[in-house]
Amino acid sequence: MRAAVLLVLSGCYVGNYRNLGGPFVGTRASVGCLDVAVALTDDELARAPIVAYELGNHCSHTTLVDFTAVRVTDGRRELPPIDPRHELRPLHLDAWSSGDERIAYASSTAGRVCVDLGRLDADHPGPPAWTCL
Amino acid sequence: MDVPVKALVIAVAMLAAAAPRAHAKGCHEVSAVVGYEHCSRFGTWSRDQPVFPLRVEWGWIHQDFPTRPFTLANAPVARAATVSGMPNTVTDGLSSRYLGGNRLFYGGLELDTSGLVQEPQFPSLPSTGISSSVLTIEGVHVSWWRFSIGAELATGLRATTYAYCNDTKNCPLSDTEASAQVDARIRLEVFPTERWSVGVLVGHSLLDATDRSFMVYTGIHLRAIDGMY
Numbered sequence: 001m002r003a004a005v006l007l008v009l010s011g012c013y014v015g016n017y018r019n020l021g022g023p024f025v026g027t028r029a030s031v032g033c034l035d036v037a038v039a040l041t042d043d044e045l046a047r048a049p050i051v052a053y054e055l056g057n058h059c060s061h062t063t064l065v066d067f068t069a070v071r072v073t074d075g076r077r078e079l080p081p082i083d084p085r086h087e088l089r090p091l092h093l094d095a096w097s098s099g100d101e102r103i104a105y106a107s108s109t110a111g112r113v114c115v116d117l118g119r120l121d122a123d124h125p126g127p128p129a130w131t132c133l
Numbered sequence: 134m135d136v137p138v139k140a141l142v143i144a145v146a147m148l149a150a151a152a153p154r155a156h157a158k159g160c161h162e163v164s165a166v167v168g169y170e171h172c173s174r175f176g177t178w179s180r181d182q183p184v185f186p187l188r189v190e191w192g193w194i195h196q197d198f199p200t201r202p203f204t205l206a207n208a209p210v211a212r213a214a215t216v217s218g219m220p221n222t223v224t225d226g227l228s229s230r231y232l233g234g235n236r237l238f239y240g241g242l243e244l245d246t247s248g249l250v251q252e253p254q255f256p257s258l259p260s261t262g263i264s265s266s267v268l269t270i271e272g273v274h275v276s277w278w279r280f281s282i283g284a285e286l287a288t289g290l291r292a293t294t295y296a297y298c299n300d301t302k303n304c305p306l307s308d309t310e311a312s313a314q315v316d317a318r319i320r321l322e323v324f325p326t327e328r329w330s331v332g333v334l335v336g337h338s339l340l341d342a343t344d345r346s347f348m349v350y351t352g353i354h355l356r357a358i359d360g361m362y
Binding site: 097 | 177
């Protein structure tokens with residue numbers, strides 16, 4: 001029963017950068033309907049830099065999340081996402097739902113990166129919203 | 134395994150299938166990064182994933198409907214119940230509903246099983262009984278914030294068994310009456326979370342003015358708010 005309840009509640013966004021799993025980790029930004037936290041992370045297989053995104057839709061309607069519109073730079077040039085299976089595409093996030101992704105970016109160094117989240121909410125694109133990590 | 138428990142198990146299994154990040158037994162995730170994942174994939178959080186908007190509901194249902202004439206003909210006592218003066222049959226029981234649909238329309242199946250709490254009485258014959266319904270549901274619904282309201286038509290069959298017992302607690306006198314059921318219903322529900330609802334439903338028969346039903350229920354939803362917005 002406990003597992004069933006957890007499954008039912010998974011993906012719920014309770015607001016204020018929290019889902020039922022706890023608070024979002026990272027630097028926070030609000031873009032359109034999305035509350036987003038971004039942080040650098042690491043992985044056993046993928047090479048840095050890897051950006052971990054946690055997002056929640058605080059609107060009472062679905063919104064379109066477009067990770068392909070997120071720009072990431074290392075201060076000198078724009079870093080393309082590493083997407084060997086060509087999975088990245090705009091997808092809808094339900095109202096009051098949350099999600100998370102980790103995306104690696106092609107860079108020769110693993111230093112500081114800046115992320116522009118301004119167009120992550122494709123239904124409500126805004127001005128550039130840079131967050132440096 | 135009774136029906137509600139079986140329905141819960143099925144719903145949980147489907148939810149598990151709809152949550153690909155829950156690692157399947159035997160699948161060892163090697164990375165959490167897009168493109169490197171082995172057991173998962175990009176966008177499992179999205180409503181664009183192919184998840185049927187199934188909702189499963191369980192509730193307490195109260196029904197009050199006219200008692201159809203029935204005959205108790207078994208020995209040792211033969212009695213007949215007539216329409217005149219018979220009270221309505223009142224039942225309390227469990228309802229399970231399995232629904233799916235789109236932004237505006239929904240439909241599915243409802244199964245009700247109830248015990249009789251009011252039925253025709255005969256002197257020195259303790260009574261018992263059961264009522265079961267199988268209904269198809271067709272409805273429309275709309276949502277506002279975390280609330281939704283719907284109107285639906287429930288059509289199907291109701292079978293009611295009236296049983297009367299003797300001193301040895303055997304119940305040799307019984308009869309089962311079947312009747313058509315066509316109910317117009319209004320439902321109001323709230324979503325404490327986007328995949329869990331609590332609601333009430335009020336129904337009124339289109340065949341008999343004194344046939345009414347009321348239900349309090351809770352439901353789980355594979356799609357948030359059933360994708361109504």
